[in-house]
Amino acid sequence: xxxxxxxxxxxxxxxxxxxxxxxxxxxxxxxxxxxxxxxxxxxxxxxxxxxxxxxxxxxxxxxxxxxxxxxxxxxxxxxxxxxxxxxxxxxxxxxxxxxxxxxxxxxxxxxxxxxxxxxxxxxxxxxxxxxxxxxxxxxxxxxxxxxxxxxxxxxxxxxxxxxxxxxxxxxxxxxxxxxxxxxxxxxxxxxxxxxxxxxxxxxxxxxxxxxxx
Numbered sequence: 001x002x003x004x005x006x007x008x009x010x011x012x013x014x015x016x017x018x019x020x021x022x023x024x025x026x027x028x029x030x031x032x033x034x035x036x037x038x039x040x041x042x043x044x045x046x047x048x049x050x051x052x053x054x055x056x057x058x059x060x061x062x063x064x065x066x067x068x069x070x071x072x073x074x075x076x077x078x079x080x081x082x083x084x085x086x087x088x089x090x091x092x093x094x095x096x097x098x099x100x101x102x103x104x105x106x107x108x109x110x111x112x113x114x115x116x117x118x119x120x121x122x123x124x125x126x127x128x129x130x131x132x133x134x135x136x137x138x139x140x141x142x143x144x145x146x147x148x149x150x151x152x153x154x155x156x157x158x159x160x161x162x163x164x165x166x167x168x169x170x171x172x173x174x175x176x177x178x179x180x181x182x183x184x185x186x187x188x189x190x191x192x193x194x195x196x197x198x199x200x201x202x203x204x205x206x207x208x209x210x211x212x213x
Contacts, residue, residue: 065166066181068189072097073164077132077154080140085130085154091187094127094213096206098180099156099167100199103135103143107178111199112149118203119150125210127182128152134159134176170196178202182209 066072076086087097098115100108115122115129122129129151135143140153156162159176167177180202182191190213193205 065164066189066192068192070189071187072181072183072189073161075156075161075164077156077161078137079155080137080144080153082137085152087187090128090130090183091185093185094125094210095183096122096127096129096180096210097132097183098130098178098202099132099162099165099176100178101176102133103139107197107199108133109147111178111202112143113147114200114203115151116147116149118207121207122210125207125213127210130154132156132161134162168194180206182206184213 072087074087076084079085087095096115098111100111102108112131115131119129130153131149131151132154133140134156136157137155140155143149144153162176165181167179169175169177175196177194178196178199179192179194181189184190191206191209193202195201
């Protein structure tokens, strides 16, 4: 009996260690490999690097802070000409505020051009259109000039406003979300629309609402 007790005592730690060690440990840094060092995927830029890693922060989802019927946090950002523009400037008329991942990416270009092509309809509805991304004023200016965009583009450097509004990301947090808000003349949110991979739908949905106001 004594020998059995000693045997169990010495083998227990090794058994516990085996039970706690997964057979196929999951690596903490999951990498996605791009075949091109300049690939673009509906708003995602991967420049001069064959790989990128999903950040650990992506494990925590952003909780929406702006909901339908609420008044979103105010902001003052620089436009494509480097001038400060505040959200309060648009009060008294409907405004469409759309957050997009980045200038010059396929989905974002398609979305911006769709807003451009329907801009007269937005004007007829009495609404302003404002696009926001993390790009700097120079990038916005080149983007607006290249595609003849007639509306304001604002620079949310550091994605501060995006975080304050609680816009969820896509692809495990590696891609900034594409989200559109329609605010009425009192600055109250009447529509929130999120669709990363069908950028044209943002225009359709916002026009439907504006035409019903």
